[in-house]
Amino acid sequence: MSDTSNRYDINTPFPISLQEREAFWRDGFIKLKHVLSAEAIRYYGPEISRKVLELNTMHLPMSERTIYQKAFLKIMNLWQQGGIIREFVFSQRLASIAAQLLGVSSVRLFHDQAFYKEPGGGYTPWRADGYDWPLASDKVCTAWIPLQQTSLEMGPLAFAAGSHRFVYTRDQGWDEETQARIEATMRENGFRLVETPYDIGEVSFHLGGTFHYARGNETDQIRAAVSIIYMDAQMRLKAPENAYQQLNWYTWFPGAKIGEVIATPLNPILYPRED
Template identity: 50%
Template sequence: MTTPTQTSADELGTPYGGLTPTATADLNRDGFVHLSGVLSPETIARYEPTITSEVIRLNTQHLPLAERDTYGKAFLQVSNLWRENERVKELVFSPRLAAIAARLLGVHAVRLYHDQALYKEPSGGITPWHADQYYWPLSSDRTITLWLPLQETGSDLGPLAFARGSHHFSSGRDLPISDESERVIEQAVAEQDFEDVVEPFALGDASFHHGWTFHHAGPNRGAVPRRVMTVIYMDADIRVTEPTNAHQVNDRAWMPGTGIGQVPDTPLNPVLFDGRSS
């Protein structure tokens, strides 16, 4: 008899059958995709308690919500949990998830940039409009982020929302997550008539978004934390470039020892899927 643990672990290593033939084109057109049934509820149930306990253990934000700035109210953020816990590593290193990322990007292989747990507390504030790629000193936009809620996520919990097609729009790319990015990008989204796509996530759903796609999230009006695990993937052949802002200088720490112009082939950035060897 197969145990639930074996079933969950096996699912992480088996292909996802939900991608349509147009999935890559859909990502290129819209800047994001929302996929159903990426993981089963049983698999989520195996990993959520461990991720949550690690977030509680490693969280360094202890100010009351009322005393934090906009960024601090948006979520509790803990990165590279895979280095702290072997069970979390199983999820982050999942061939199933990495293969989806490679297929959507249209590349033969992807490597890990880093993971992030993003927990929006009850009464937590908005996540301001922004684009992730602003933070990354990388040579191309062949990057993609998995956003995996660890509970059913209705509009009350603040699901991630996307400006459809905004990855083709360059204005606002020079802004970090802030009150300014919220104001400037919200105005640009309205002026450019980008659709603000806000959808609930069923348990097991996940989204993948392009590095330059503008996105945001509403506040958590629910009574429980909005628990989310993210994994950032990059083209396995991508290279490190000269940083263009202070955040990119800091982000070079995710790729230790990698020089400008080099592929970040480090122990922290393993190749998680390579279609040429599968």
């Protein structure tokens, strides 16, 4: 383990209480303050941002982009860049929180993604990612880690509390009319919208089935965030039920076999650390 991860305290335990675990499974998400220190964000954040902007291939003006392209710049599996970015994604503290919330003894990496919402960037459409994942159980969660204090005006990740067990169609459009319809459906089914700012170092964790969205970035500052998706280390691949699941199998689990534990080189065990 490198010295810098110890210096910035991203590997020490962060105990989750029974109440927090119950709230996570009741609401489908939880927001936790003080998971990372401001120093850690200030140390890892600029290097992640440098890499995201270096790897970004989206240079169209906002007015010429699709709704999805307006929402964010997206770079995937940043951990493969190595160095301190890998160190960040491999944080023991974050992975152990995921394991505690999921109630499993060990978690693997599913994948990571950077979501950079530019100034004037549009809304992140409502979605529940689990529809696209060929996973045999619900023991999978996403840590959403903003790399600055994130006000409402910047577009913090927001959740429909309790929506993780709601069965809905995956094939929703991304236009504003559809967004309003999904939001109304969430409301009608009693799923409270939780849309609140994030303090520096605050991190949310949500289940694959939880509906979430983010409003557009009305500020002149970029809203930088990294998602790390963790799954039970014993997670098995299920037979894909749609084209998205098929694509995600080939992208994130190349070579994994249906019915077997997903353990490709792209899915290292993150907690407990093996080396």
